Amino acid sequence: MPSSLISPSELDYIIRGVDDNLRADGRGRLDYREVILETGLISQANGSARCRLSKGTDVLVGVKVEIGSIEIDGTDEEVAAIEAKRGRIVCNVECSPIASQQFAGRGADDINNELTQLVDRVLNGPQGGLNLEKLCIIPGEECWIVYIDALVLDYGGNILDIIFTTIRAALHNTRVPKTVIEEDKEVEISDDVEEWERIEGWELVPISVTLNKIGTRHIVDATVLEELATKAKLSVMVNKNSKICGIQKIGGGSIEHSLLNEMLQTGRSLGQNLIHNLDKMLQKEEEINAKRKIGFFASA
Amino acid sequence: MATDRRRIQGPEASVAPIILKSPNKIQLLDENLCRHNGRNLEDIRSISNGSAFIELNKTKIVCGVYGPRQTKIPAFSGKGNLNCEIKFAPFSCPKRRPPYRDSQEKELSQLIYEALTPSIRLDLLPKSTIDIYITILENDGTASCLAAAITCASVAVADAGIEMLDLVPACSASYINGHIFMDSDLIEEKRESGSLVLSYMPSLKEITHILQSGEVELNLTSQAIEQCTDSCSKIYSIMIDSLLLPIQNIK
Amino acid sequence: MSRQELIGPQGLRQDGRRASELRKIKCTPSVLSQSDGSSYIEQGNTKCLAAVYGPREARQKAQILHNKALITVEISLAPFSMSERKKRKKFDKRLLEIASAVKQTFEPIIMTNLFPRSQIDIFLQILQYDGGMIQICINAATLALIDAGIPMLEYVCACSAGIVEDTTILELLGTPELTVALLPQSQKVTLLQLETRLHVDKLEPVMKMAIEGAKDIYKHLDKISRNYIEDLLQKSNPHPPI
Numbered sequence: 066m067p068s069s070l071i072s073p074s075e076l077d078y079i080i081r082g083v084d085d086n087l088r089a090d091g092r093g094r095l096d097y098r099e100v101i102l103e104t105g106l107i108s109q110a111n112g113s114a115r116c117r118l119s120k121g122t123d124v125l126v127g128v129k130v131e132i133g134s135i136e137i138d139g140t141d142e143e144v145a146a147i148e149a150k151r152g153r154i155v156c157n158v159e160c161s162p163i164a165s166q167q168f169a170g171r172g173a174d175d176i177n178n179e180l181t182q183l184v185d186r187v188l189n190g191p192q193g194g195l196n197l198e199k200l201c202i203i204p205g206e207e208c209w210i211v212y213i214d215a216l217v218l219d220y221g222g223n224i225l226d227i228i229f230t231t232i233r234a235a236l237h238n239t240r241v242p243k244t245v246i247e248e249d250k251e252v253e254i255s256d257d258v259e260e261w262e263r264i265e266g267w268e269l270v271p272i273s274v275t276l277n278k279i280g281t282r283h284i285v286d287a288t289v290l291e292e293l294a295t296k297a298k299l300s301v302m303v304n305k306n307s308k309i310c311g312i313q314k315i316g317g318g319s320i321e322h323s324l325l326n327e328m329l330q331t332g333r334s335l336g337q338n339l340i341h342n343l344d345k346m347l348q349k350e351e352e353i354n355a356k357r358k359i360g361f362f363a364s365a
Numbered sequence: 366m367a368t369d370r371r372r373i374q375g376p377e378a379s380v381a382p383i384i385l386k387s388p389n390k391i392q393l394l395d396e397n398l399c400r401h402n403g404r405n406l407e408d409i410r411s412i413s414n415g416s417a418f419i420e421l422n423k424t425k426i427v428c429g430v431y432g433p434r435q436t437k438i439p440a441f442s443g444k445g446n447l448n449c450e451i452k453f454a455p456f457s458c459p460k461r462r463p464p465y466r467d468s469q470e471k472e473l474s475q476l477i478y479e480a481l482t483p484s485i486r487l488d489l490l491p492k493s494t495i496d497i498y499i500t501i502l503e504n505d506g507t508a509s510c511l512a513a514a515i516t517c518a519s520v521a522v523a524d525a526g527i528e529m530l531d532l533v534p535a536c537s538a539s540y541i542n543g544h545i546f547m548d549s550d551l552i553e554e555k556r557e558s559g560s561l562v563l564s565y566m567p568s569l570k571e572i573t574h575i576l577q578s579g580e581v582e583l584n585l586t587s588q589a590i591e592q593c594t595d596s597c598s599k600i601y602s603i604m605i606d607s608l609l610l611p612i613q614n615i616k
Numbered sequence: 617m618s619r620q621e622l623i624g625p626q627g628l629r630q631d632g633r634r635a636s637e638l639r640k641i642k643c644t645p646s647v648l649s650q651s652d653g654s655s656y657i658e659q660g661n662t663k664c665l666a667a668v669y670g671p672r673e674a675r676q677k678a679q680i681l682h683n684k685a686l687i688t689v690e691i692s693l694a695p696f697s698m699s700e701r702k703k704r705k706k707f708d709k710r711l712l713e714i715a716s717a718v719k720q721t722f723e724p725i726i727m728t729n730l731f732p733r734s735q736i737d738i739f740l741q742i743l744q745y746d747g748g749m750i751q752i753c754i755n756a757a758t759l760a761l762i763d764a765g766i767p768m769l770e771y772v773c774a775c776s777a778g779i780v781e782d783t784t785i786l787e788l789l790g791t792p793e794l795t796v797a798l799l800p801q802s803q804k805v806t807l808l809q810l811e812t813r814l815h816v817d818k819l820e821p822v823m824k825m826a827i828e829g830a831k832d833i834y835k836h837l838d839k840i841s842r843n844y845i846e847d848l849l850q851k852s853n854p855h856p857p858i
Contacts, residue, residue, distance in 0.1 A: 109696060127695070159692075161739070162739040162741075163654065164648070165650045166650070166651075219647075219650060
């Protein structure tokens with residue numbers, strides 16, 4: 066994978082800009098780019114959303130729900146009893162080669178795996194938000210499996226935050242078919258789309274705020290060049306109740322102890338704003354969606 | 366394209382090189398029964414450049430460091446490469462692990478790479494590669510395993526004589542019912558509501574890696590970070606002792 | 617779906633099209649930020665994104681061609697693109713075959729002799745699939761190559777047709793059909809693929825219909841790219857007419 070390079074003068078320009086709280090595109094250190102959000106674009110999926118940062122990152126998420134059997138692993142009885150009553154979430158993140166030339170061939174394998182594991186850990190843990198017990202159909206036997214597939218279509222920096230935002234929007238858009246269990250334990254799926262229900266707990270699904278340490282300061286929503294100038298990244302996952310749902314340092318480089326606490330504070334408060342804005346956008350989308358159905362890129 | 370591109374077209378007339386010095390005949394044993402590479406008859410070769418073993422009650426991890434060696438296909442970079450590979454032994458977990466590398470192992474490798482790079486002076490080793498191979502012999506809690514693997518790998522890198530800024534001790538904690546359980550084992554881990562793994566360079570006071578999962582209040586997180594850095598400092602002294610021990614024996 | 621029901625009593629198909637009607641096409645050039653050229657195209661419910669990188673230095677030395685540019689094509693299918701979720705391997709055999717067909721279609725059209733020792737990469741991402749993979753790939757790639765400003769002899773437009781009960785049908789989806797890639801100005805065919813049995817007598821009308829379809833697609837693509845360029849010119853004009 067030929068990673069992009071950055072010249073010393075570009076690097077210097079970015080670091081000084083960050084110091085002066087003025088970045089190349091006119092933003093301050095803690096400003097986000099404008100987000101364009103659309104939901105319900107893919108007819109074959111149960112839910113879908115696409116987010117685009119102005120002239121940059123573009124992520125499409127499709128959510129499909131399918132019936133599968135409950136898997137119980139481990140010998141611990143207490144744990145098994147909980148697992149028997151739960152549905153499952155399967156996450157997959159893929160960086161398409163159309164997004165950036167570095168993802169061509171096998172170039173995206175590492176980043177795909179890293180992002181998939183990260184998203185999977187956040188959404189499948191107790192902090193994931195979704196009520197997994199509601200996804201159970203017959204305890205110990207059958208459940209709904211929620212497949213969340215994220216596809217990175219364009220790369221303009223800060224993919225992780227956009228992936229989480231889009232996943233949250235797609236889950237808001239997802240409808241799970243109603244099921245009726247017949248006497249012989251056959252599961253019947255209702256055809257009536259009106260009866261389909263939203264997944265419980267979507268509003269508690271966390272989003273991520275990635276802070277990039279550049280020089281001695283930190284910024285959010287970095288562009289490609291800013292990411293190259295980044296010493297260390299810290300992703301903070303936050304939910305609506307302003308609880309921290311995950312922290313992860315990404316990339317080489319280290320963070321001073323005092324700066325870490327500051328970054329966590331910033332991440333948490335910014336995350337609150339983001340969720341608030343996202344919820345407003347989703348509400349608007351829902352009103353619009355009732356009226357129109359146009360393809361994506363139509364508005365881009 | 367039938368021609369062989371790789372063929373070097375030499376001049377038509379060529380002269381055989383003159384051998385100026387006949388190669389020394391290798392003497393397998395000298396008069397003191399010392400082998401040509403300085404080893405005694407009973408000595409086995411030292412296997413890797415640096416290695417370490419760590420045991421935290423049930424968790425057992427070994428690590429070998431090879432290098433720095435020349436990078437095979439060097440990409441343009443002023444820095445050396447660090448290659449981390451972690452492997453769970455097939456018998457290390459309650460369930461058998463298949464011998465090929467799965468996605469969890471790939472991710473853990475990535476995490477260890479990220480935790481160790483800030484400490485190693487890779488800028489001094491352009492065009493070279495350091496390989497770190499970690500094998501988990503017994504797994505007693507994944508989070509504590511990750512922490513132990515980072516600690517172990519850091520000691521092994523130091524043992525290999527590779528220049529570092531500092532050793533990297535790592536520590537894990539679990540959040541269970543609002544309490545912080547330091548270095549939890551497998552049974553505790555199954556019941557946790559969240560976990561934290563932190564690696565820390567004590568003399569620089571810099572955090573090289575942090576990974577937290579679970580829904581936690583910020584205050585509790587800060588508290589856990591404090592506790593983990595404290596334990597890291599304790600682990601740090603054990604790491605130094607273990608590195609000094611073989612040297613003291615030589616004296 | 618039985619064959620008889622394909623065309624209703626009014627001569628309309630299930631989706632409301634007439635036998636010789638194309639699916640609705642929507643396309644936009646230049647949608648991505650990182651690539652040299654890109655396009656998005658929608659033909660009915662099949663949606664595809666294309667990105668072109670290059671011409672640039674060939675990545676693998678062993679692949680360098682000394683007299684012309686190397687073209688590579690890679691197709692990926694989104695996991696949610698079909699009605700059943702299926703995670704396809706990146707190097708699925710069927711996708712490789714289609715990629716190689718697309719590559720062979722463009723090799724004689726792109727003026728590769730202008731860029732010796734370099735490489736042009738075409739990446740295609742299917743977002744939603746509802747039949748007609750090769751044709752949408754070719755159409756999307758054409759638009760993306762134009763956007764990238766890569767010299768080509770002319771447009772390549774692909775369309776498919778099939779036959780049911782003596783009626784030739786344009787874009788007969790779901791069943792094997794005849795796909796034609798046409799150079800609309802010189803009226804040459806650069807790809808012809810038939811995946812089914814067809815009586816020799818029927819080949820002529822089916823091909824004719826596919827060619828007609830390809831011409832329609834050409835008109836559409838041409839209009840879109842001309843509009844786009846005009847728009848660009850207007851935007852870059854320092855003295856806009858008042």
